[in-house]
Amino acid sequence: MTAISVRNLSKSFGKKRALDEVSLDIKRGEMVALIGASGSGKSTLIRHICGLDTASAGHSNIEILGKLIQESGKLTAEARAIRGRVGVVFQQFNLVNRLSVLSNVLFGNLGRIPAWRGTLGWFSAEEKKAAREALARVGIPEVAWQRASTLSGGQQQRAAIARTLVQRSDILLADEPIASLDPSSARRVMEILAAVNRDQEITCVVSLHQVEYARRYCPRTIALRDGRVVFDGPSSQLTNRMLVELYGSNSEELILPDAPTYPVKPKRAAPVGSAPAFA
Amino acid sequence: MTDTSNTASPRPAPVEIEPNWTRSRGTTICWIALAVLLAWSWGPAEMSNWPHLFTDSGNMAQYAKEFSHPDFSDWRYYAQEMVVTLQIALWGTFLAAALAVPLGVLSARNMAPWYVVQPVRRVMDACRSTHELVFAVLFVVAVGLGPFAGVMALFVHTTGIFAKLFSEAVEAIDARPVEAIRSTGASRIQEVLFGVVPQVMPLWISFTLYRFESNVRAATVLGVIGAGGIGQVLFESIRGFYYPQASAMLIIMLVTVSVLDFVSQQMRKLFL
Ligand SMILES: Nc1ncnc2c1ncn2[C@@H]1O[C@H](COP(=O)(O)OP(=O)(O)OP(=O)(O)O)[C@@H](O)[C@H]1O
Ligand SMILES: [Mg+2]
Numbered sequence: 001m002t003a004i005s006v007r008n009l010s011k012s013f014g015k016k017r018a019l020d021e022v023s024l025d026i027k028r029g030e031m032v033a034l035i036g037a038s039g040s041g042k043s044t045l046i047r048h049i050c051g052l053d054t055a056s057a058g059h060s061n062i063e064i065l066g067k068l069i070q071e072s073g074k075l076t077a078e079a080r081a082i083r084g085r086v087g088v089v090f091q092q093f094n095l096v097n098r099l100s101v102l103s104n105v106l107f108g109n110l111g112r113i114p115a116w117r118g119t120l121g122w123f124s125a126e127e128k129k130a131a132r133e134a135l136a137r138v139g140i141p142e143v144a145w146q147r148a149s150t151l152s153g154g155q156q157q158r159a160a161i162a163r164t165l166v167q168r169s170d171i172l173l174a175d176e177p178i179a180s181l182d183p184s185s186a187r188r189v190m191e192i193l194a195a196v197n198r199d200q201e202i203t204c205v206v207s208l209h210q211v212e213y214a215r216r217y218c219p220r221t222i223a224l225r226d227g228r229v230v231f232d233g234p235s236s237q238l239t240n241r242m243l244v245e246l247y248g249s250n251s252e253e254l255i256l257p258d259a260p261t262y263p264v265k266p267k268r269a270a271p272v273g274s275a276p277a278f279a
Numbered sequence: 280m281t282d283t284s285n286t287a288s289p290r291p292a293p294v295e296i297e298p299n300w301t302r303s304r305g306t307t308i309c310w311i312a313l314a315v316l317l318a319w320s321w322g323p324a325e326m327s328n329w330p331h332l333f334t335d336s337g338n339m340a341q342y343a344k345e346f347s348h349p350d351f352s353d354w355r356y357y358a359q360e361m362v363v364t365l366q367i368a369l370w371g372t373f374l375a376a377a378l379a380v381p382l383g384v385l386s387a388r389n390m391a392p393w394y395v396v397q398p399v400r401r402v403m404d405a406c407r408s409t410h411e412l413v414f415a416v417l418f419v420v421a422v423g424l425g426p427f428a429g430v431m432a433l434f435v436h437t438t439g440i441f442a443k444l445f446s447e448a449v450e451a452i453d454a455r456p457v458e459a460i461r462s463t464g465a466s467r468i469q470e471v472l473f474g475v476v477p478q479v480m481p482l483w484i485s486f487t488l489y490r491f492e493s494n495v496r497a498a499t500v501l502g503v504i505g506a507g508g509i510g511q512v513l514f515e516s517i518r519g520f521y522y523p524q525a526s527a528m529l530i531i532m533l534v535t536v537s538v539l540d541f542v543s544q545q546m547r548k549l550f551l
Contacts, residue, residue, distance in 0.1 A: 052458050084464020094459035098477040107473055111464020118469055160459070167463055 003028045003171050003203040004049055005063040011044055012056045018044045020227040031197040033214035034207040036224035037247050042207040043091050046173045050086045051079045084111025087164030089174040093156040097149035101159050104148050105131040108166030134162035153180040174206045190217045345522035349530055357528050361535055364508030367426050368494040371433025376487045378438050383445025384471055406439025415501045429506030433494050444486045448479040481550045488543040
């Protein structure tokens with residue numbers, strides 16, 4: 001069964017064509033990396049899939065788990081219900097700054113629990129426990145009561161991931177979830193995403209700037225350039241030439257010692273610190 | 280989402296930045312327009328009467344002399360009426376704030392569609408642009424003389440003000456946390472409660488406290504047309520030439536309002 005099906009999706013912001021006739025299918029249980037230079041449209045694509053943005057004119061549609069979430073630039077009536085099944089880690093984390101981290105994480109429950117309870121902000125003891133466990137899982141159990149605004153960038157990113165873990169969605173879209181993490185936290189987060197994908201069979205789409213990580217954790221990679229899909233296939237087939245094409249010629253630091261392809265046990269992989277770093 | 284793409288794309292196209300002349304020209308035009316408006320209003324506002332301030336100084340001195348001997352013998356009564364004025368302002372402000380929460384959200388362009396925003400805004404404009412005194416006169420006729428008419432007058436006018444201030448705060452929020460709440464499948468009300476309200480609450484509280492201060496002042500004036508409180512007593516004593524008593528009342532009002540200003544300022548600092 002297809003988890004995400006995008007047909008003919010185009011989006012323009014003024015004259016800028018951020019997405020250009022994008023079509024893709026992602027099956028249930030896949031773990032897909034989304035790569036591309038800055039401004040290539042990764043975030044825009046993710047925002048369309050989760051129904052936060054709507055396509056520009058044209059016959060486009062996006063289906064989530066067989067249900068239309070938007071069609072030809074209009075959200076469907078089911079969009080709100082479908083959103084609950086799609087967890088999103090935003091590039092800028094999007095936490096509610098004035099509230100505690102725990103509240104932010106608990107909000108992941110809103111789509112699942114009865115509306116009246118969510119509206120009153122009554123979360124059960126189990127839900128609170130699950131929220132704290134999620135925080136522990138991403139490695140920041142100690143900040144539960146801190147205001148979200150007081151967290152460091154990396155902590156915010158992980159709190160946002162904890163929120164999607166609590167959501168227990170069928171699909172997880174993560175927009176550069178490791179962009180502001182140190183190498184060991186980055187690996188930890190990627191491990192969590194991989195585990196969620198493996199054990200709970202949650203379909204994951206992860207946008208990344210570190211091609212290294214894409215190769216190591218995601219069997220499939222989709223590459224965007226100027227809003228168009230220019231590569232869609234096994235991550236192992238990504239070549240250095242393709243990367244130069246994607247990121248431009250002045251990206252030598254990117255070139256990988258054409259090497260370990262999926263699957264490689266993370267333990268044995270080259271130290272992450274030496275991975276190409278660019279954001 | 281990010282706007283870094285232009286600078287960070289592989290081969291950045293040279294971007295020309297044009298100097299912005301329109302801005303400084305606009306400023307000059309604004310100053311000239313202000314000067315023209317002032318000149319135009321000079322005659323109708325009888326600004327040419329300004330020397331009267333000095334030629335009629337004898338009257339002023341007389342006033343000053345009587346007012347400088349305040350008579351506090353009835354202070355209990357004045358204080359009691361002052362409290363009534365505070366109570367009028369309290370209820371008027373509270374009701375307005377409560378009603379302005381939904382109305383403020385409904386008249387924010389980023390929260391509601393235009394066919395809701397526009398009608399709500401027009402009604403709120405009408406409430407805001409009509410002075411409390413006018414409402415007070417209407418309510419005195421409708422519900423009779425006394426404090427309740429004052430409460431209703433403040434309530435209606437202040438709702439108009441709050442709806443505008445509250446909605447401006449809502450329009451200035453960061454949309455991203457709201458989107459995050461939306462992405463969990465939350466309902467619209469939940470989006471507002473958890474995404475919007477936490478962001479605007481400090482401003483809303485600050486506006487409310489600030490407006491409470493000015494509503495206390497407004498409530499004293501409302502007393503003049505019979506809407507209860509110390510204003511009513513004050514007006515009656517001035518009309519009866521009881522200047523020393525009026526002076527005592529003015530002092531009580533001054534002290535109360537100053538204390539209130541101070542307290543609410545401290546409280547607002549707490550919330551912001
Ligand atoms: N709301 C918007 N208004 C105007 N332009 C936008 C908007 N959102 C995105 N864009 C533009 O669309 C293009 C794609 O942006 P997008 O955020 O999807 O890139 P990205 O691949 O996520 O980049 P990055 O790696 O830097 O996050 C960019 O040129 C961007 O400026
Ligand atoms: Mg992005």
